[in-house]
Every structure is written in structure tokens, then in C-alpha cells.
Amino acid sequence: MEYRKLGQSPLELSAITYGAFAIGGNMWGGNERQDSIAAIHASIDHGVTSLDTAPFYGFGLSEELIGDALVxxxxxxxxxxxxxxxxxxxxxxxxxxxxxxxxxxxxxxxVYKYAAKQNVIKEVEESLKRLKTDYIDLLQLHWPDASTPIDETMEALSSLLQQGKIRAAGVSNYSLADVETAYKTLNLASNQVSYSMLNRSIEQDLVPYTTAHNIGIIAYSPLERGLLSGKYFADAKLKSDDHRNGYFGQFNPEKVKALLAALQPLAESKKASLAQLVLRWTSLQRGITVVLAGARNADQAASNARAMDISLSNDELQFIHKELAKLQ
Incomplete structure (x- = not known):
């Protein structure tokens, strides 16, 4: 496992960070408590030191599971x-x-976006209880809230930093313009954004800015909710209440199939799965500090962590980029 400093913060995170959206259950067709806790334990056992969650994931359940798993x-x-x-x-x-x-x-x-100061303080206290801890390493605004001035939210985060209730402050799903505005009030540690082989828009403007200002990028959905693992073109079935039934519709299935078919021999040469190859590629892209990878059981968690064992040469990276160019 590699460990990387997150922006200007004191945090060093594992390059593969455990993403706890799915274990919350809602939007993912439910969850299995013991499997979820086993996934967290397996991640830690394989060198993953960073766990990413949110109150919204399972309406508090994801945070509670992490709190229980860390006892x-x-x-x-x-x-x-x-x-x-x-x-x-x-x-x-x-x-x-x-x-x-x-x-x-x-x-x-x-569901409302609400980032007013009093709500920030309230939510942190609730999260601390669910997580069974007295501090949060990185606190992030989940989505921009147009009804609250950005500087008000950043001031609330500054106050929490001074109190020692959080060690670093970041945002999520912020555009370049939002990051620039926030940075006037607070030196952000990070911005968590969607990034994958199928979604590279942040390379154009956000990554150059965050790189220049030493702001970390936490990449979520690198596997596009499992689509880039290839298993949903085989025999994997989704439950009726799984949000991916609609989510996958934004992608061209034939182009995705062609991409995965082209990458399969490279993955096999590395004795790796497609998912591991995709995660490793993502971790090597400019400006990407850590990559979120969800897992709903111990085997998935261990497999995600082992993605960092893969070595990719410059020639192999160029080959991947040539195949990605065909998606255009």
C-alpha cells in the first residue's frame, strides 16, 4: 500500500481508501451487517488506513458500522x-x-443540501456519536449548497479545526469556481469528486488548479459503481431498488465492453482483475491523491487493496490512454 499526504493537511491517507457508500444499504439494495464490518476489517488488515463515509449513507447506518468496526x-x-x-x-x-x-x-x-453554520456544528456532533470517536480526521461538505454563502460554511469548518474536533477540512463535488471561492476563506485539504476512465472532465480545469495550490483530490466512483469491473456484462444481477439500474444508462455499453475487452489481456498479464487494473490506473493519474473503492464483503475489500501491488510501465499507460481515446 502507498500512503499519500492530503494537500496541506497533516493527514497521510492510504492510496486506496475504503468507500462506505454501499454498506449504508439505501440505494444499493440493502446490506449485510456482518459482511460490511468484515469488509472494513479486511481493508485495514490489507493496509487501508482511510475510511470514507457520510451521514447520508444509510441515513446514519454507514457511520454506525464504521464506529462499531473500529471498536x-x-x-x-x-x-x-x-x-x-x-x-x-x-x-x-x-x-x-x-x-x-x-x-x-x-x-x-x-433530501436537502444545507451547509449553514449551525447545521455544520449539529451534524458533526451527531457524526461523532455514530462513529464512536471524539474527532474526525477529514470533514467534507457533501454537496454545494446554493442557499448558504460559501464563506459561512468555511468559517464553520475553521471553527471546528480550532476546536480540534476535525483535523482537516475539505469539500466534495465542488466546481473550480466553488473551490476558488472557498480557498479565499480556508486552505482546503481536498475536493472529493467523481473521476474514472469514463469520466475525466476534471482533468481540464480542476486538476491544474488543485495541483498548483496543493489541494488533494479524492476520486470517487473510479469503477463507475462496478461497471468497469466487467461483471455487469456477465451474469451479475441488480436488485430492483439498486440505483445502478438507472445509473449505468448514461454510458454506451458497446464502447465500455470494447474498452474492457482491450484491457483484459493486460490485466491477465498482471495476474489482476479488471477492477484492480482500473483502480491502479486511477491512482496514477495527475492530481489524484487517493482513490475510493467500495466493498461489501471481505474478499472485495482485500482485492481492492491489492490493486496497489500492480506495476504499470509508461508503455502500458500509453496503451491504456490510446484505448480510452476510442471512447470519444
């Missing part, structure tokens, strides 16, 4: 990354920016 572990050797700013319980009293309707047990639940 008895050396807290100083694990970095907890969580978020704030998505409210689903009505505590925002209609304030904030309406986002979408989530579903739980067939019931629609309105």
Missing part, C-alpha cells in the same frame, strides 16, 4: 473521512436547497 482498533492508525450538508430528517425546517427524494421502505424522503 478495539488503534484509532490513531485509522483516518475517518466523513461529510455533512445533506439533511433528510426535517431538522432544517425547510431551509437549504432541495436536492432530491430518497426512498426508504417505499417511502419518499426529501
Amino acid at each position: 478495539g482498533k488503534d484509532r490513531t492508525k485509522v483516518q475517518i473521512l466523513t461529510k455533512f450538508g445533506l439533511v433528510w430528517d426535517g431538522s432544517n425546517e425547510g431551509k437549504g436547497e432541495y436536492f432530491f427524494d430518497a426512498e426508504e421502505n417505499g417511502k419518499k424522503i426529501p
